[in-house]
Amino acid sequence: MSMAAPTTTPAPVAPIETGRRRRPIRSRMRGGMIGYLFIAPVGLGLLVLYIYPAVATFALSFTEWGPFGGNTFNGFTNYAAVFRNELFWRALGNTLLYMVIGLLVIPIAIIIAALLNKPGLRGVGVYRTLYFIPFVTLPVASGMVWKWLYNGDYGLINAFLSSFGVSGTYWVANPSTALLAIGIVQVWSQIGYYLVIFIAGIKAIPQTYLEAAELDGAGPIRRFFLVVIPLLSPSIFFCSVINVIATLQIFDLIYVMSQSSSANPAFNSAQSIVTLFYQMAFVENNKGNATALAFLLMLLIAALTAVQFRLQKKWVFYD
Known part of the structure; x- marks a missing residue:
């Protein structure tokens, strides 16, 4: 009489650690907020000193300015006037x-x-x-110093050129x-x-x-x-x-x-x-x-x- 081979259940394999554990969502959000706080001064400066003036300039370029204030929309009239100038x-x-x-x-x-x-x-x-x-x-x-150097009457550049017999200009x-x-x-x-x-x-x-x-x-x-x-x-x-x-x-x-x-x-x-x-x-x-x-x-x-x-x-x- 033959005997059946005993069956064995394989032992569970422990999961392999593939990297560091992810931080909790609250911790990641706190780190992100700290990062935003660091860049907030630069971002605020860009917004106030660069982005807002650029957008405002673009909007005002389509308006006509009154002598005592106030703006009136006039479409592309300003751009047409610039191109004709x-x-x-x-x-x-x-x-x-x-x-x-x-x-x-x-x-x-x-x-x-x-x-x-x-x-x-x-x-x-x-x-x-x-x-x-x-x-x-x-x-x-x-500019003031170079304007004096470039002066056609008493500038040093013309004085230097005159020593070689070259007459300068204004x-x-x-x-x-x-x-x-x-x-x-x-x-x-x-x-x-x-x-x-x-x-x-x-x-x-x-x-x-x-x-x-x-x-x-x-x-x-x-x-x-x-x-x-x-x-x-x-x-x-x-x-x-x-x-x-x-x-x-x-x-x-x-x-x-x-x-x-x-x-x-x-x-x-x-x-x-x-x-x-x-x-x-x-x-x-x-x-x-x-x-x-x-x-x-x-x-x-x-x-x-x-x-x-x-x-x-x-x-x-x-x-």
Whole structure:
């Protein structure tokens, strides 16, 4: 007679711990509230100082401002008036020229940063300070000093040129040279800011990359273009975005250096969208057209910034 094999029940297997236990919902909510409290001051500042003014400007751009207050909806009349204004197209072209001139500060700052990072260079701290001083100087003060340097009668620039037999001109009073003269001051005043960023970026480049390129036979110039520039591309991208936004809003130097009068031909040939906004809003008291112009400038800045971010992946080699 055969005996049946005894059946055994397998012992229950303990669940394997796959990670830390999730915190209770109340604890997670408390942590989230603490996080929101930390960002509340910044969020409130953005809401009050940036978001609300932008929305209010957009709403007021569709209204007509009365001489004693009060707004009346007038549709796209303000935008049509701005587009019909010849000064708007001139100011738009000047603003784009200021942007192009302002971008020259980036290669200049990169070259200076590379020179200041040379090993064994003495007085590097002094050079950095001298380059950074113009950036922290008030634009009005810088504009007044450069206006004196550009003076056609007793300015130092014309005195220097006359020593070589070259006759200067009235740089900021001449419509053909006013924009370029102001653009040069703009570049000069911004070098220190970008110089600090690029110096830090170059110092962060591992020396092993440069040594490997040197062992492969690359000279200083080739190492600069094949190693330093690609590894600096994130910093270059950041600086280009900041520079474009800043130059599109240029106002102080133009107002101080070009006599700030619409009757002055040099002012009309050098004014930007922001100076035209000031002219419309506070001189002509045409606040409806001024708010429309301000919103168009905001759209221009947003569009150019979006294009830069779109192109980022094509020229940022290292992240």
